[in-house]
Amino acid sequence: MQKIVPLGKKVLIKEQKTKEYFKGTSILNPHAADEKSYFGNVVAIGKEVEHITVGDLIKYADYVKPIEMEHEGEKHLLLSLADVLAIVIDE
16 A cells, blocks of 8 residues: 655645535435535645644645546545645634
């Protein structure tokens, strides 16, 4: 098994799929899962990354083209720190 360690100001994330409901109902929209959500859970960070830790949920820019990588048998995305817009915090 290989371990991916991002270099510099890079972040490895597991993309979070969108779950959206039809407006005003509790019925799940089956097409929402096919749309990109631009959210992901941080799996690994480079040594130069500050303010983000493994496990954080982040929002990244919709205009970027992340590098797709396989990590632990699943698809992950490698992003530059500059493409991360925010950390999402549930309150």
